[in-house]
Amino acid sequence: MTPSNAPLLKRLQSFDFLRGLDPQALARLAASATWKVFAPNAVIFWEGDAESNLYYLQYGLLKALRSAPDGREQVLRFIQAGEIFNEVGALANRTNPATAIALEESGVWLIPRRALEEVIGAYPQAAMQIIENMADKIVGLVALASDLSLKTVEARYIQLLLEQAEGDVIERRRWTNQTELAARLGTVPDVLSRVVRELTKAGLIEADKQRIRILDRAGLTERARNG
Amino acid sequence: MTPSNAPLLKRLQSFDFLRGLDPQALARLAASATWKVFAPNAVIFWEGDAESNLYYLQYGLLKALRSAPDGREQVLRFIQAGEIFNEVGALANRTNPATAIALEESGVWLIPRRALEEVIGAYPQAAMQIIENMADKIVGLVALASDLSLKTVEARYIQLLLEQAEGDVIERRRWTNQTELAARLGTVPDVLSRVVRELTKAGLIEADKQRIRILDRAGLTERARNG
DNA sequence: TTTACATCCCGACTTTTGTCGGATTTTTGG
DNA sequence: CCAAAAATCCGACAAAAGTCGGGATGTAAA
Numbered sequence: 001m002t003p004s005n006a007p008l009l010k011r012l013q014s015f016d017f018l019r020g021l022d023p024q025a026l027a028r029l030a031a032s033a034t035w036k037v038f039a040p041n042a043v044i045f046w047e048g049d050a051e052s053n054l055y056y057l058q059y060g061l062l063k064a065l066r067s068a069p070d071g072r073e074q075v076l077r078f079i080q081a082g083e084i085f086n087e088v089g090a091l092a093n094r095t096n097p098a099t100a101i102a103l104e105e106s107g108v109w110l111i112p113r114r115a116l117e118e119v120i121g122a123y124p125q126a127a128m129q130i131i132e133n134m135a136d137k138i139v140g141l142v143a144l145a146s147d148l149s150l151k152t153v154e155a156r157y158i159q160l161l162l163e164q165a166e167g168d169v170i171e172r173r174r175w176t177n178q179t180e181l182a183a184r185l186g187t188v189p190d191v192l193s194r195v196v197r198e199l200t201k202a203g204l205i206e207a208d209k210q211r212i213r214i215l216d217r218a219g220l221t222e223r224a225r226n227g
Numbered sequence: 228m229t230p231s232n233a234p235l236l237k238r239l240q241s242f243d244f245l246r247g248l249d250p251q252a253l254a255r256l257a258a259s260a261t262w263k264v265f266a267p268n269a270v271i272f273w274e275g276d277a278e279s280n281l282y283y284l285q286y287g288l289l290k291a292l293r294s295a296p297d298g299r300e301q302v303l304r305f306i307q308a309g310e311i312f313n314e315v316g317a318l319a320n321r322t323n324p325a326t327a328i329a330l331e332e333s334g335v336w337l338i339p340r341r342a343l344e345e346v347i348g349a350y351p352q353a354a355m356q357i358i359e360n361m362a363d364k365i366v367g368l369v370a371l372a373s374d375l376s377l378k379t380v381e382a383r384y385i386q387l388l389l390e391q392a393e394g395d396v397i398e399r400r401r402w403t404n405q406t407e408l409a410a411r412l413g414t415v416p417d418v419l420s421r422v423v424r425e426l427t428k429a430g431l432i433e434a435d436k437q438r439i440r441i442l443d444r445a446g447l448t449e450r451a452r453n454g
Numbered sequence: 455t456t457t458a459c460a461t462c463c464c465g466a467c468t469t470t471t472g473t474c475g476g477a478t479t480t481t482t483g484g
Numbered sequence: 485c486c487a488a489a490a491a492t493c494c495g496a497c498a499a500a501a502g503t504c505g506g507g508a509t510g511t512a513a514a
Binding site: 066067068069072074076087088091092093094097098117120121122124127128130131132134135136137138139141142143144145146148149150151186225 | 293294295296299301303314315318319320321324325344347348349351354355357358359361362363364365366368369370371372373375376377378413452
Binding site: 406 | 462
């Protein structure tokens with residue numbers, strides 16, 4: 001699964017966030033990037049670490065989270081293949097605001113700050129790419145914070161269902177269990193379980209081990225509004 | 228109060244986020260920037276607007292917020308003189324994720340995207356400044372989201388007290404009323420009022436119209452931990 | 455000054471969220 | 485395949501947050 005046999009240069013050209021850079025710039029990055037593979041549940045870095053590499057997720061799936069002293073977690077976002085993360089640590093010289101953990105086996109490139117700053121200095125469009133990436137994160141965090149504050153658990157769950165559904169069906173993957181989902185929604189498994197039960201009893205959804213089926217889109221939307 | 232009589236150029240040189248740029252670049256920005264003054268409670272822009280100017284707050288105080296259909300507000304952050312905002316709208320071509328409202332009379336510079344992109348293209352350190360600004364916002368939002376999810380209202384209030392206090396005293400400004408504070412903490416005035424009452428009864432703080440005094444720092448810290 | 459309006463305060467109550475014990479069921483590792 | 489660990493489910497309960505009515509106080513405009 002390690003891509004070390006393929007030329008690094010070719011890999012870098014396929015990084016979404018570097019699209020448009022010329023071969024020389026890419027070669028410079030390629031020379032300095034490091035490759036790492038993380039097993040499921042492995043910690044990529046901890047909240048509070050001073051980690052100055054920029055990360056690029058080649059394959060796999062991660063979660064970014066904060067946790068409370070009592071062990072409860074708030075998942076801030078899931079990180080999917082093709083995304084970069086730790087812009088804060090890499091570019092702003094601050095400690096990581098969140099912990100990153102692998103949900104599946106994941107392969108990442110580590111790009112050292114030095115190389116990155118060089119490229120940004122020479123190729124402003126790379127800076128614009130990074131700015132756009134950070135803007136996406138800001139938008140996501142604004143939505144998360146306001147939803148946590150202004151919506152009920154039920155409304156947040158319904159919203160997630162409607163977003164994730166592909167034609168009224170949400171397939172359950174390995175990491176889409178109630179524990180992870182609850183941490184994402186900012187609650188605990190028991191409460192989420194109760195919500196699912198109530199929506200099922202109301203005839204709005206149908207859930208089994210494999211998938212969740214949306215039975216009444218309008219009803220769900222209506223119910224999410226009053227909450 | 229309008230700075231139009233002072234040369235724009237001089238103003239721009241004093242923008243923190245442009246420090247280090249050469250006079251020509253500043254002159255270009257100066258030529259294209261617009262000046263606006265907003266009265267207290269005036270809306271600078273609405274969530275969902277496509278507003279492509281970058282804003283610089285020259286003087287005054289703003290809040291950035293999201294509001295629910297029922298009127299409840301979640302304040303995301305306060306914006307103080309010298310800060311820039313709306314990087315998302317200006318640089319990522321997305322609609323504003325939040326509404327901005329003036330708490331006091333406020334004077335702002337509007338810098339059009341075009342001019343900004345030009346400067347970023349020519350001066351990479353300007354891009355780095357903006358990236359650092361956005362990193363600050365991400366850090367703030369991560370803290371807000373996780374606090375909303377993992378801490379009680381009381382713990383959030385105590386945290387805010389301890390942060391704001393200058394030598395055990397927090398002066399109450401015009402906008403530091405319980406309504407604004409509650410919106411900042413992600414709750415409602417009644418609940419905040421109750422928290423203040425309980426902390427007062429427990430002998431940990433002392434609050435009157437003018438100021439809040441911290442009586443027992445250790446006690447507050449301890450109480451914030453269990454919550 | 456006087457009225458109108460916003461703020462705040464408080465107790466009683468409701469809703470939402472979280473906790474706990476204990477019973478199943480499912481998944482994982484050997 | 486089996487045993488241990490993890491996840492789920494559920495009812496009863498506890499805690500936190502929010503709502504409501506109503507009164508007191510303060511502030512700003514007429």
